[in-house]
Amino acid sequence: MKTEIQIFTSEVFGEIRTCQVNNQIMFVAKDVATALGYTNTPKAIRDHIDDDDKLTERFVLSGQVRSVIIINESGLYALILSSKLPQAKAFKHWVTSEVLPQIRRTGGYIPTHAADGRDLSAVEILHRADAIVGRTLRILNEEAEDTLTATQVAKTFNMTTYDFNAILRDMGIQYRRDGHWNISDDLADRNLTRLRTHVSYSLKGQKKVKVYMTWTLDGVRFLNAKLGYPNF
Template identity: 40%
Template sequence: MNNEIQRFDFKGASLRTLTDEAGEPWFVAKDVCDILGMSNPSMAVTALDKDEVAQIDPKDYLGSENRSNQAVNIVSEPGLYKLIMRSRKPEAHEFQRWVTHEVLPQIRRTGGYIPTTDADDDMTILAKAVMIGQRTMEQQKRKIAEQQTRIVELEPKARFADAVAASDGTCLVGELAKMLRQNGMDIGQNRLFRLLQADGYLGKSGSNRNVPTQRAMDLGLFRIKETTVTHADGHTTVSRTPKVTGKGQRYFIDRYWGRAQPSLEAGA
């Protein structure tokens, strides 16, 4: 939780909120219940689901605002709506509209709400706006840093996707292994064949060895290239070679990228 309390004013009644690490607002249950005419906040929150109510240490968050050493209940946005629906107070609908149309949009847009009173002069309002602006900039910096980290993590995969997009149709399993290896995956042709067999995409034995399974064909991951071979004694046989489609290349990179290689027999 962000230990900075934001105080809102609804018709003279105080509503205190905090935000969690994900930027979602939480409301002090006592304040909500006071506004909604509920006399027993502890009893009111028992009707909420476990993920809709939490407790905070008043010494960490409320300071001198709370003289009790008892934990303070706070409710999430869904929990707030449930309490509103249970209220019989005529102002409940007006309170909900105020929260949903004014408070929450401004919190999510600017990182904070700027409550003002008639006693606030322009400099006071400006100071509050600057404080919220600084907090918003810090939040944006954190988001940008997280996005840049994610971009670095995905860059090799993006290069692979570009290679697939530029490729013309199908490729051999060995060629797919080379593309994977060039983009940081420690695997060779023989190991990739065994991995595809182990995962049920290629047959394991007999005449079906390294032939795409029906499941793999139904998914459109392979095509089979058939080549007629004429032997010295005149008889012919048909050689079947699996070729990975463009869809299959994308499918296998999404499935295997970053996966720790299983313990397979030694091979290239």
């Protein structure tokens, strides 16, 4: 398969090579891992990225055919979220404010400029990135923006997600069936939880649907009363 490489350059992060496979934007995994400060890039790629989010592609690089691991946007965000280094946030801003919008709009990369042709300052670029991310999140979570995941609620109680779910199970508030958490039957009609659906696609075009339970604000207040933590 002939795949055209596009190179995006940042003074801070260096070169990031991208391409498109089956209409999906892909990134060279090693470039992303290096930009995020991972010292052992093969281990980072192996440990943090699901198999469905990466594949090996052959490219002509420096006159030679080489096999390169490329990752989709889900894999990109997995590396970003797993990075503990301060440059991860700045890298996310660069990708979301310049690289991804330009690929989607033009199929290539055009550096961000103001209407008068001048280069945007770092502050202006960050503001644009925040606006893009904010709009995207509002669209993706339009029907569930007033609910919180178990991970988000657990953080308000300074707990891990595992401990949080285990405590609620032991208290009879929820139970686990077929790999999913469910609110107890006697609490089901109190608007404490809401199901959220996430749809994604693998690199082979396979559709994956994940349905999981989230907590409403009423649910969080209920948990505060039960657990005794006045967080809301």
